[in-house]
Amino acid sequence: MARLLLIEDDAATAEEVLGDLRGRGHAVVWASTGPDGARAARAESWNAIILDRMLPGLDGLTLLRDLRGSGDRTPALVLSALGDVDERIRGLRAGGDDYLGKPFVLGELAARIEALLRRPTDTRETVLRVGSLEIDLIAGTGRRGARDLDLLPRELKLLEYLMRRPGQVVTRAMMFEEVWNYRFTPKSNLIDVHLGRLRRKLEVGGEPILIQNVRGEGFTLTPDA
Amino acid sequence: MPSFARSIAFRWALGIALWSTLLSLLLFAFVYWQTAAFMQEELAQVLRHEARYVAQDPTKAAVRIETWVSEDLHSVHFAGLFGADGRRLAGNLEARPADLPLDGEVHRIATQVAIAGRRLHEELWSAARSLDDGTVVVVAHDTDEIDRAKATVIRALGLALVPTLAFSILGGVLLAGRARRRLAATEAAVARVMRGDLRQRLPVGQAGDEFDRLARDVNGMLDEIERLVEEVRGVGDAVAHDLRTPLTRLRLRLERGRQQAQDIGELRQAVDQGLAWIDQTLEMVTAVLRIGEIEHGRRCAAFGPVDLRLVVSEAVEFFEPLAEEKGVALALDIDDVVPSVAGDRSLIFEAVSNLLDNAVKFTPAHGRVGVGVLRRNGEAVIVVEDTGPGIPTAERDQVFRRFYRMERARQTQGNGLGLGLVAAIAKLHGFSLTLSERPGGGCRFAVACPASRGPAAGPERAAALGH
Numbered sequence: 001m002a003r004l005l006l007i008e009d010d011a012a013t014a015e016e017v018l019g020d021l022r023g024r025g026h027a028v029v030w031a032s033t034g035p036d037g038a039r040a041a042r043a044e045s046w047n048a049i050i051l052d053r054m055l056p057g058l059d060g061l062t063l064l065r066d067l068r069g070s071g072d073r074t075p076a077l078v079l080s081a082l083g084d085v086d087e088r089i090r091g092l093r094a095g096g097d098d099y100l101g102k103p104f105v106l107g108e109l110a111a112r113i114e115a116l117l118r119r120p121t122d123t124r125e126t127v128l129r130v131g132s133l134e135i136d137l138i139a140g141t142g143r144r145g146a147r148d149l150d151l152l153p154r155e156l157k158l159l160e161y162l163m164r165r166p167g168q169v170v171t172r173a174m175m176f177e178e179v180w181n182y183r184f185t186p187k188s189n190l191i192d193v194h195l196g197r198l199r200r201k202l203e204v205g206g207e208p209i210l211i212q213n214v215r216g217e218g219f220t221l222t223p224d225a
Numbered sequence: 226m227p228s229f230a231r232s233i234a235f236r237w238a239l240g241i242a243l244w245s246t247l248l249s250l251l252l253f254a255f256v257y258w259q260t261a262a263f264m265q266e267e268l269a270q271v272l273r274h275e276a277r278y279v280a281q282d283p284t285k286a287a288v289r290i291e292t293w294v295s296e297d298l299h300s301v302h303f304a305g306l307f308g309a310d311g312r313r314l315a316g317n318l319e320a321r322p323a324d325l326p327l328d329g330e331v332h333r334i335a336t337q338v339a340i341a342g343r344r345l346h347e348e349l350w351s352a353a354r355s356l357d358d359g360t361v362v363v364v365a366h367d368t369d370e371i372d373r374a375k376a377t378v379i380r381a382l383g384l385a386l387v388p389t390l391a392f393s394i395l396g397g398v399l400l401a402g403r404a405r406r407r408l409a410a411t412e413a414a415v416a417r418v419m420r421g422d423l424r425q426r427l428p429v430g431q432a433g434d435e436f437d438r439l440a441r442d443v444n445g446m447l448d449e450i451e452r453l454v455e456e457v458r459g460v461g462d463a464v465a466h467d468l469r470t471p472l473t474r475l476r477l478r479l480e481r482g483r484q485q486a487q488d489i490g491e492l493r494q495a496v497d498q499g500l501a502w503i504d505q506t507l508e509m510v511t512a513v514l515r516i517g518e519i520e521h522g523r524r525c526a527a528f529g530p531v532d533l534r535l536v537v538s539e540a541v542e543f544f545e546p547l548a549e550e551k552g553v554a555l556a557l558d559i560d561d562v563v564p565s566v567a568g569d570r571s572l573i574f575e576a577v578s579n580l581l582d583n584a585v586k587f588t589p590a591h592g593r594v595g596v597g598v599l600r601r602n603g604e605a606v607i608v609v610e611d612t613g614p615g616i617p618t619a620e621r622d623q624v625f626r627r628f629y630r631m632e633r634a635r636q637t638q639g640n641g642l643g644l645g646l647v648a649a650i651a652k653l654h655g656f657s658l659t660l661s662e663r664p665g666g667g668c669r670f671a672v673a674c675p676a677s678r679g680p681a682a683g684p685e686r687a688a689a690l691g692h
Binding site: 183184185193 | 497500504507508511539542543544546547550570571572574575
């Protein structure tokens with residue numbers, strides 16, 4: 001359970017976000033204006049802050065810049081109706097850790113919050129193990145139990161991304177941004193096709209399922225055994 | 226009439242008429258001045274010569290003067306030989322003109338003369354010389370002849386001036402009227418356009434003059450405006466239509482789910498279906514906004530040097546599993562050296578993805594999608610071709626428009642915005658996008674990307690960096 005601060009001026013949006021995040025077991029406090037949000041952010045310690053780009057009284061990016069200026073490193077996710085990339089870059093420059101354009105799906109927000117809360121601890125590790133899965137990033141090889149996996153470079157990257165977040169839901173957009181490193185929402189079910197191909201290599205015969213589709217949200221890698 | 230007088234054509238015509246009249250006047254003045262000077266000089270020569278001739282020999286002076294006077298039939302020759310005391314010795318001049326210098330040059334003077342016994346006051350051109358014996362000889366000629374000639378010239382010129390002026394004004398008025406009629410037709414057409422009838426075009430003559438060229442340019446502009454307005458209208462209609470369809474479906478599904486769902490599972494099913502349709506709708510709205518955003522060029526912060534070989538290879542790799550699943554061969558052909566371009570790699574990836582998505586979607590199983598990154602005339606060219614059904618020539622221009630979906634594509638998934646997005650991205654980058662027929666059938670999209678000033682991306686450069 002994490003303590004989250006939501007700074008959002010639209011009551012209807014806030015209600016849905018609060019309901020969803022509370023349903024997922026988080027303790028969320030809502031502030032509806034910039035100054036209120038700034039006060040709340042400084043008054044207590046939070047695991048993460050979700051803030052809207054445009055807020056009455058105090059602009060979201062200014063709030064974030066002030067917070068960062070005073071040494072506060074609380075992970076922050078910027079929400080915005082302004083979807084363009086320049087806006088995104090501005091959001092990240094102001095100190096945002098992630099950026100999500102409106103309209104968004106609640107699952108996407110939850111997954112991104114989760115990612116902020118559970119940032120991979122040691123990214124320098126080059127041999128990763130999750131359950132019976134093991135990959136060696138330097139050698140570019142992978143194994144499931146005793147079976148060698150024949151992985152293409154991109155599949156290895158995708159698997160690495162999932163293995164660094166075991167049990168965590170990752171969305172298609174997150175994978176596309178982090179594994180392919182491009183920023184837009186690709187059409188059709190291309191990510192699913194890539195994951196399908198990866199799964200066919202990981203889950204041969206009657207082997208337990210590793211990668212699961214979380215309906216309406218994304219995918220998750222569940223450790224076996 | 227006041228509006229006619231205010232018209233630029235009329236003012237020009239009047240101005241030109243006045244100007245040509247002024248020029249004529251100047252020409253007349255010059256002709257007159259030259260003619261008068263010539264006649265005067267001719268006479269002066271004769272007088273100077275006669276005075277010298279008479280003065281040459283004092284003994285024959287009287288005789289010569291009488292000859293000069295007598296050889297004249299029109300009583301225009303005058304002369305006189307005067308003694309040192311001023312007494313007249315010969316000739317028809319009454320007295321020696323007091324103010325005439327004895328320099329042999331020609332001067333205009335007024336004096337008394339005797340013609341056929343009558344004494345007259347005359348204006349004369351005269352030359353005088355003194356002889357060795359102190360006598361003075363005066364040779365003169367009537368001024369009337371030259372004065373009359375001058376007057377004749379002036380009268381002739383004056384008479385000619387009136388018709389010249391009249392004709393140039395008439396010509397000006399005719400020309401102005403013609404230009405005015407032409408303008409009136411144009412004005413009427415423009416007025417109709419301003420009232421909202423964008424199908425109106427300006428009349429274009431056969432002459433191909435500046436006016437015709439201007440009219441043609443304005444017509445070209447109107448074509449473009451009409452096209453844009455049509456497009457905007459089309460987009461509005463298409464958005465409304467494409468929104469209404471899923472919204473209607475959504476409404477029906479939710480209504481039915483609410484009434485008929487027997488348990489929570491069935492209700493969820495209805496809601497899930499509704500969510501899928503909403504996502505589809507939102508995707509379309511987002512795409513429309515994105516095209517607008519890209520078209521207005523508000524995305525330049527992410528511009529930098531882009532290696533097309535890398536971006537296109539990654540896009541092809543991204544589509545590889547999908548193509549494989551569909552049984553479509555995806556082939557990539559990359560030239561060794563391709564100029565680097567300036568752009569937003571994410572947008573270029575998106576554009577190539579849309580072309581690939583399209584190509585894979587419309588290519589039947591066992592077909593082939595070929596992708597190339599080529600170097601042509603110093604430019605980088607991205608080519609995406611397929612062995613699908615192709616696009617009829619008549620529809621080729623329209624596929625880049627928003628919401629354009631060929632009739633047969635209506636059944637497939639998509640919102641008709643993909644190629645519109647590609648066109649917008651190409652335009653933002655200054656790339657030129659063309660669609661042609663692939664030899665042997667199918668479509669061939671080519672994106673020509675002018676090289677940025679940076680060094681070309683290629684093996685040499687990689688090698689140079691490696692050492």
